[in-house]
Amino acid sequence: MTDRHPLDLPGLRPFWSAVHERLSTGRPVSRVRSGPLDDAGREALADLLGLDRLPGVEPTIPLAGLESAVVDACGRTVREVVTAILGPIPDRAAERERKAGQRDALWGWLAGHQVVCAQPVLMDWVGHLRTNGLVDGSPGRTRSLLTAALTVLAALPADGEPLPVIAARHLDGDAHALDDGTRLSGLVLRALAALYGTDVPDSAEARRALWSRAGVADDQLSATVLAVGLRLDGDGPVARVSRVCAEAGHPVSLTLAQLRSPGELAVPAGPVHITENPSVLALALRRFGPHCPPLVCTSGWPNTAVIHLLRRLGGDGASLHHHGDFDGEGIRIAAHVMAKTGAVPWRMTTGDYRSAAALVRPGPDPGRLTPAPWDPALVEAMAELRTAVVEEVIADALLDDLATGTR
Structure with missing residues (x-):
């Protein structure tokens, strides 16, 4: 002793x-x-x-x-x-300093994560999480949970599959990881609310609606994508109907169900342009008719069918080029499309915006602005001019690009 x-x-x-x-x-x-x-x-x-x-x-x-x-x-x-x-x-002071360093490193890691950088509107989500602190006071447990949330966000929008299937595929086989009421489910839903600019859901019905918007258990018949000039090779039903419509100078509307079971289909190499508004497709058909180049419309925020088609086109060798409205929502939609499909910007630079804004000033206010990952100076210019520019204003320039294939 x-x-x-x-x-x-x-x-x-x-x-x-x-x-x-x-x-x-x-x-x-x-x-x-x-x-x-x-x-x-x-x-x-x-x-x-x-x-x-x-x-x-x-x-x-x-x-x-x-x-x-x-x-x-x-x-x-x-x-x-x-x-x-x-x-x-x-040494409690050193321990406090060490923990503060761990917290700063955690939030720095989250803010710099590729999922957040690709869609900067998610910084609102990061700010909320930082304000509310760590899970159980542990940087390690918090990082583990955030890693799981980012994994799910990177996989969304989903392809119309049930939530347990998505959870099992991306979260180590745990089909219940995203069950209603779990911490992880709440984290992902808050991020989706920030992404889509909606309120954080406060009821089971609202949560189901937000999951559905992200393509989870989506209605395979009501989720559709509108396109023109889409000449797909192959004898499958999607390829045939797209060619018939393109050769007749008509738009084609494809459901998620059709895109998930397209039959034989091959995508010709070359550019496919993407617009946010259906009116641009209508103007393209009026100008080009049956000779219209491939053009896909997101119709605002893209649903699961839109993302599915664009991923298929890009994965098979098509180069994707996106244009949208120059307003806060249009910038967020563009960032989302580029992050999820690999599309590149089409007439979406700071110079493009300043030239277009000169045509409409004074115009409508662009609303809430978040960074444009492909051109940080763009949103600075929008904040300076406070003028929104919808696609229709520069539709002639967009159609000229389609005619020459130069951009």
């Missing part, structure tokens, strides 16, 4: 505990205020310090005087004595 330290007297225990606590802060200590001492403790402290009278019940002792008395009494420092009596002295 270890010998007891000669200064480890029962009456001095409250005093040594106070010293241990103060030294643990990691901050400079000049004096120590002790908790209540009984008579024996006051006498022992007076003996230690060489006082000619008893200290008070809750004495405040200068550390320098205590240090000198302790060294004289046992040849050890105060820190060595309290360590021997009560155990190692932690």
